[in-house]
Amino acid sequence: MNSFGKNTVLIGLDGGSFTILDRMMDNGTMPYLKSMVESSARGELLSVIPPLTPPGWTSMITGRSPGYHGITNFMQRREPDSQLLNMISSRDLACETLYSIVNHHGKRAGSLNFPAMSPAPQIDGYVLPGWVSWRWLRRNSHPKGLLDRLKQIPELDLKTLAVKFEEEGKAVVGCEQGEYDEWIRLHIRREDQWFRVLTYLMKTDPCDLTTVVFDGVDRLQHLCWRFLDPAYIPETLSSWEQHVLDLCHEYYRNLDRFISEIVALAGSEATILIASDHGFADSVEILYINTWLEQEGLLRWKSGVDRTDEYINDSGPNMTLNAIDWEHTKAYASTLSSNGIFIQVAGKPGLNGVPPEEYEDFRQKLIAALRERCVDPATGEPLITNIWTREVAFEGPRMPLAPDLTLALRDSGFISIRAADTYLQPRETVFGTHAPEGIFIAMGPEIQQGVSLPKLSILDVAPTILHSLDLPIPEDLEGKVPEDLFEPAFMRSHPVRYGEPTRPVSYAWSTHLSPEEQSPASEADDEEEVMIRLRALGYIE
Amino acid sequence: MAQREREEIFKDLLSILNDLLEDWEYSGEITMETSMMNDLEFESIDAVALGEALEMHYQQTLPFAEFLTDLGERGIKDFFVSDLVEFLHRNVEKKT
Ligand SMILES: [Zn+2]
Numbered sequence: 001m002n003s004f005g006k007n008t009v010l011i012g013l014d015g016g017s018f019t020i021l022d023r024m025m026d027n028g029t030m031p032y033l034k035s036m037v038e039s040s041a042r043g044e045l046l047s048v049i050p051p052l053t054p055p056g057w058t059s060m061i062t063g064r065s066p067g068y069h070g071i072t073n074f075m076q077r078r079e080p081d082s083q084l085l086n087m088i089s090s091r092d093l094a095c096e097t098l099y100s101i102v103n104h105h106g107k108r109a110g111s112l113n114f115p116a117m118s119p120a121p122q123i124d125g126y127v128l129p130g131w132v133s134w135r136w137l138r139r140n141s142h143p144k145g146l147l148d149r150l151k152q153i154p155e156l157d158l159k160t161l162a163v164k165f166e167e168e169g170k171a172v173v174g175c176e177q178g179e180y181d182e183w184i185r186l187h188i189r190r191e192d193q194w195f196r197v198l199t200y201l202m203k204t205d206p207c208d209l210t211t212v213v214f215d216g217v218d219r220l221q222h223l224c225w226r227f228l229d230p231a232y233i234p235e236t237l238s239s240w241e242q243h244v245l246d247l248c249h250e251y252y253r254n255l256d257r258f259i260s261e262i263v264a265l266a267g268s269e270a271t272i273l274i275a276s277d278h279g280f281a282d283s284v285e286i287l288y289i290n291t292w293l294e295q296e297g298l299l300r301w302k303s304g305v306d307r308t309d310e311y312i313n314d315s316g317p318n319m320t321l322n323a324i325d326w327e328h329t330k331a332y333a334s335t336l337s338s339n340g341i342f343i344q345v346a347g348k349p350g351l352n353g354v355p356p357e358e359y360e361d362f363r364q365k366l367i368a369a370l371r372e373r374c375v376d377p378a379t380g381e382p383l384i385t386n387i388w389t390r391e392v393a394f395e396g397p398r399m400p401l402a403p404d405l406t407l408a409l410r411d412s413g414f415i416s417i418r419a420a421d422t423y424l425q426p427r428e429t430v431f432g433t434h435a436p437e438g439i440f441i442a443m444g445p446e447i448q449q450g451v452s453l454p455k456l457s458i459l460d461v462a463p464t465i466l467h468s469l470d471l472p473i474p475e476d477l478e479g480k481v482p483e484d485l486f487e488p489a490f491m492r493s494h495p496v497r498y499g500e501p502t503r504p505v506s507y508a509w510s511t512h513l514s515p516e517e518q519s520p521a522s523e524a525d526d527e528e529e530v531m532i533r534l535r536a537l538g539y540i541e
Numbered sequence: 542m543a544q545r546e547r548e549e550i551f552k553d554l555l556s557i558l559n560d561l562l563e564d565w566e567y568s569g570e571i572t573m574e575t576s577m578m579n580d581l582e583f584e585s586i587d588a589v590a591l592g593e594a595l596e597m598h599y600q601q602t603l604p605f606a607e608f609l610t611d612l613g614e615r616g617i618k619d620f621f622v623s624d625l626v627e628f629l630h631r632n633v634e635k636k637t
Contacts, residue, residue: 084606087589091597118590119597135561135583136590147564158564165586318610 008271008444008468010211010461011262012060012114013255014053015218015432016276016439018044020228024252032260036272036443041485043453045440045461047278049393050339050406052434054088054115054131056277056458057213061114062095063462063477064502067396070094071116072403073338074131075317080400081347083321085334088116090129094398096474096502098209098462099123104503105471107208110201113194114213125207128197130215134162153200160186161193163215171222172336172414172431177240183223184247187216188254195258202265208469210266213277214258216251221280224248225432229282232430269445271468275461276438283413283433287383288420289333289341292374298366300328301419320417327352331366333403336414340403341366363389363404370407376424383424385410444468446490456482463496472499550629554622557594571622578619585609591625599633 025034048055048066054074055066062069070092075085093116099109100123109125111117118129120142127142128150137158138147150156170183191214198212226232227245234241263272293299302325317335324332330353331343343363344353354362367387374383386408394402407415413433440456442464459479466473467481475498486494551573558571558581567581577583583591592605608628612620 078602084610086606087586087593089593091593119593133584133586133590135565135587136594138564139557139560139594140590165584318606319613322610322614 006269007206007208007210007266008273008465009262009266010060010209010465011259011272011274012057012211012213013217013274013276013439014057014213014215015221015278015280015434016274017221017280017435017437018439019280020221020252021439023228023230024249024256029249029252030256032256032263033441036259036263037441039449040441040443041448041451041453041482042439042441043482044279044455045275045438046455046457047276047434047436047438048458049388049436050337050408050434051278051436051438052337053215053218053277056438057114058093058116059458060275060277060461061097061099061111061211062093062502063098063459063474063479064095065394065396065459065478067390067394067399067402068095068478070398070401072394072398072401073335073340074115075335076401078401081345083324083326083334083342083344085317085321090117090119090121092116094505096505097121097123098211098465099125099127101466101474101502102209102469102471105469107469107471109209110205110207110211112198112201112212113215114211125209126201126205130213131163133165134158137162149204150197150200153196156196157193160189161197168219171219174223174429174431180223180240180244181247184220184244184251187219188247188251191216191251191254191258195261199261199265202262209465212262214255217255217276218280220248220251221432223432225280225282226430228432229430232282263443271442271444271447273461273465273468274439274441275458276440277458279435279437279439280432281412281435283411283427283431285411285413285424285426286416287374287409287413288418288423288425289374289407289415290417291420292423293331293333293341294419295423296369296373298329298331300325317417323419330354330362331404333415333417336417338403339407339409339415341405341407343404367405370405374423377422381410383410384408442485446486446494448484448487451484453482453484467494467496470494472497474499474502476501545630545633547626547630550626550633551622553598554595554625554629557591557598573621573623573626575622576619577621577625595629599629601634603629603632 021033024030025037048059052073054071058069058071059065066072071088075087077084078086099111102109103124109123111127113130115131117127118132118140120127120129120140122142126146128146129140132140141147167183167186175183194212194214202210221228224244227248237245266272290299301323321334329344331341333341343359345359346353346355370384370387371382375381376383384407388406390399390402390404393406412435457479460482463473463477463479463481464485473496481496555571575581577588588609592603596603
């Protein structure tokens with residue numbers, strides 16, 4: 001028992017889903033994971049709303065929901081009344097991370113490939129952020145000199161390691177048959193790069209808390225779902241299909257080896273957690289929500305704009321937004337990933353929209369219309385299975401940045417923001433898409449073996465990690481340590497401890513939020529104190 | 542609003558860009574005429590990260606997304622160091 005709290009490793013599988021992993025364990029592709037799960041506790045891990053990568057991982061490493069931590073999407077607005085979107089960065093992060101929480105207790109932390117970690121915060125440990133172009137890895141990682149150390153790794157290749165944004169797009173829009181081979185191999189090579197970095201740092205710069213995200217799981221499942229989900233795999237395969245299937249298996253076989261080597265390196269006293277930011281499911285249709293809004297008379301495209309113009313459609317959400325006629329638009333969707341609808345509230349001169357006093361009434365009518373009229377034209381079945389207002393999905397001080405409504409679709413897919421002739425279209429082939437139910441696997445000397453846990457929340461991971469490190473849980477974390485996770489005798493001798501709330505971080509974009517909407521510490525108007533805080537966070541030298 | 546001199550801004554830009562070049566095969570000298578996409582082989586995501594770095598350098602928000610969107614709207618697929626200097630000259634407040 002003396003070794004309790006020694007070290008914890010969080011292995012993140014982006015989009016990890018038992019639908020796929022159970023099959024890989026059963027068919028012999030992931031033998032290590034199979035044996036590991038037998039001596040582990042496992043359960044489904046419920047993601048945030050909507051089940052999306054940046055808010056999901058950020059909730060996992062902060063223990064706070066998106067309305068508090070402020071990361072709602074890949075791109076989001078900075079001001080409540082702006083339409084333009086900015087890429088999220090660590091400066092949008094409004095809550096303390098596990099990394100700095102464990103630092104307060106003299107423990108070191110490592111963070112590899114997490115979103116919203118660039119530019120890297122200056123923690124005691126290391127940060128090599130995810131979702132960063134290779135050119136910016138040096139400048140945006142921590143500590144200074146990390147990249148030079150990593151360059152001692154044989155075969156390290158930053159261009160392979162870093163995300164390639166133009167390649168990522170293929171995961172959701174598809175690619176030619178001839179491109180699958182190289183695309184899957186790219187992800188096999190990329191995971192190998194992150195594995196090399198991780199194991200190098202585990203050996204040369206060990207931390208009490210080590211965290212890593214392998215994101216190829218998500219990419220492969222998006223593009224290759226029909227080769228992964230047993231419900232879709234054809235009985236007889238063409239040689240090309242067989243080849244793709246083999247490559248997918250190679251990816252998961254490598255992942256299995258990585259997990260086994262990481263566990264071995266962590267040592268027998270370590271707590272190992274495998275968790276995902278969201279799960280995965282199949283998507284067979286596309287809902288063009290802006291086209292539905294157009295048909296409802298709530299959105300108009302600018303005249304003279306060719307709605308089918310590929311440049312408008314493929315140049316990112318800001319170009320699509322630019323094609324909207326704001327004089328005649330009351331509701332719109334600005335990103336495919338958020339499944340969110342924004343209501344255009346009249347305000348700034350020249351901007352029409354819904355008068356503020358009619359907002360609530362308008363929103364209720366829009367919700368009713370979405371439920372009643374956004375239906376499958378062939379069957380009349382509703383396409384939207386759930387609608388959350390932002391007060392529910394994004395409760396917290398950052399709520400004003402989030403969409404007014406967030407939708408869950410009947411086939412769990414993402415909306416499209418493009419203009420189309422009809423608002424519902426079938427996909428040519430089935431694609432993988434995000435689902436709320438992700439994975440949680442825990443193994444360690446104090447963890448129960450072979451236990452099936454009830455559904456957990458992604459917010460439970462941070463308290464679990466802190467307890468596994470024998471640290472008190474800040475009282476403002478929203479999740480809890482799952483009851484049946486640790487051995488009962490152990491829990492009696494080591495009950496969960498609660499402690500001081502997390503420390504506030506400086507809000508980089510807080511100008512639009514009133515003081516009472518901000519956390520206590522951002523009220524500090526003393527410039528000196530703000531500078532100290534910025535310095536501590538690594539925002540200034 | 543006092544504005545920063547163009548020359549001073551160019552130096553700031555150079556210090557950021559040179560920092561990136563350590564892992565890069567670009568060997569030419571960066572001048573006002575250097576193009577971001579063609580010469581430096583920036584991708585749009587690099588331009589976004591540059592906006593981020595500039596905001597941190599000047600410790601103020603900059604309408605960088607608007608700048609990039611405006612270029613896109615005008616069908617301009619590349620921009621020059623001089624465009625950036627002009628943008629910053631217009632938007633960076635000089636802190637005294
Ligand atoms: Zn994800």
